[in-house]
Amino acid sequence: MNKTVLAFALAASSLVASPAMAANLLPDASQVQFTAIDAATRGTLLASTETGTTGATTYSGFLRSAVYLNTLGTLDFYYQVAINSINPGDEVFNLTASNFMGFTVDALVDGTDFDGAGIFTAANNPNLQGPAGSTTTASRNGSGSVVRADFGANGLEGAGQTSATYIFRTNATNYSLGGTFTTQDGSVAQRPNFQPIAAVPEPATWAMMLVGFGAIGASMRRRRRASAKAMQFA
Known part of the structure; x- marks a missing residue:
């Protein structure tokens, strides 16, 4: 049985086994x-x-x-x-x-x-x-x-x-x-x-979101500093 036929057989069996x-x-x-x-x-x-x-x-x-x-x-x-x-x-x-x-x-x-x-x-x-x-x-x-x-x-x-x-x-x-x-x-x-x-969102979810926003902000600040330094040495 090739892979195509096997895949079709598995799909058909899953349809039969699954509820409506x-x-x-x-x-x-x-x-x-x-x-x-x-x-x-x-x-x-x-x-x-x-x-x-x-x-x-x-x-x-x-x-x-x-x-x-x-x-x-x-x-x-x-x-x-x-x-x-x-x-x-x-x-x-x-x-x-x-x-x-x-x-x-x-x-x-x-x-x-x-x-x-x-x-x-x-x-x-x-x-x-x-x-x-x-x-x-x-x-x-x-x-x-x-x-x-x-x-x-x-x-x-x-x-x-x-x-x-x-x-x-x-x-x-x-x-x-x-x-x-x-x-x-x-x-x-x-x-x-x-x-x-x-x-x-639950309090824990809010806390995770705030941490995520803080990480994004820190990443953006680092990128801005790196860009500024690159411009100084250009």
């Missing part, structure tokens, strides 16, 4: 398929919140969000919508969340009651069990700040229906309560949510 990658959600992306989360990577719950649908005029229910530290060492942001009541003919057709600008985002989904007695519940939408299965896709706006789950045929239009839990996996390592979590139908309901924020 998450659906990467680039800025200005649309109709990206959500990937089922690998439960082994879920990690640890850091914070969660559940509020009523303040601002909605056609339905009532709950907006749920949470942030997890996954086993990769970065943060995942979770979102779910649950309907208590909704006007006949109306439908909740998407959810959006911000602010994700400057971060990588992967689109994951979980339809189970993964947190037991926690705020999230198993998806309870008849369309998810229908012939079409899940039709929900992920999108991200041009600046990258807003991510969205478009329910498609899985829109919520009946009392007691609950969306799957949509998860946006990022490379962030810090978060804050800010941005917005929004649902849309004929009206709009929104609330603050957990969002990724840029990491703040």
Whole structure:
């Protein structure tokens, strides 16, 4: 077996052995398929919140969000919508969340009651069990700040229906309560949510940066002195 064939065989075997990658959600992306989360990577719950649908005029229910530290060492942001009541003919057709600008985002989904007695519940939408299965896709706006789950045929239009839990996996390592979590139908309901924020250097990191800046400055001073001496003897 020559080296080319061996390299191809190794690459093929690694693809077979590797788990499916998450659906990467680039800025200005649309109709990206959500990937089922690998439960082994879920990690640890850091914070969660559940509020009523303040601002909605056609339905009532709950907006749920949470942030997890996954086993990769970065943060995942979770979102779910649950309907208590909704006007006949109306439908909740998407959810959006911000602010994700400057971060990588992967689109994951979980339809189970993964947190037991926690705020999230198993998806309870008849369309998810229908012939079409899940039709929900992920999108991200041009600046990258807003991510969205478009329910498609899985829109919520009946009392007691609950969306799957949509998860946006990022490379962030810090978060804050800010941005917005929004649902849309004929009206709009929104609330603050957990969002990724840029990491703040720890004191030790600041010290290392200052030492580095000092070394650069000393190096520049030495170069200037050497240049001055060279000019004197020229």
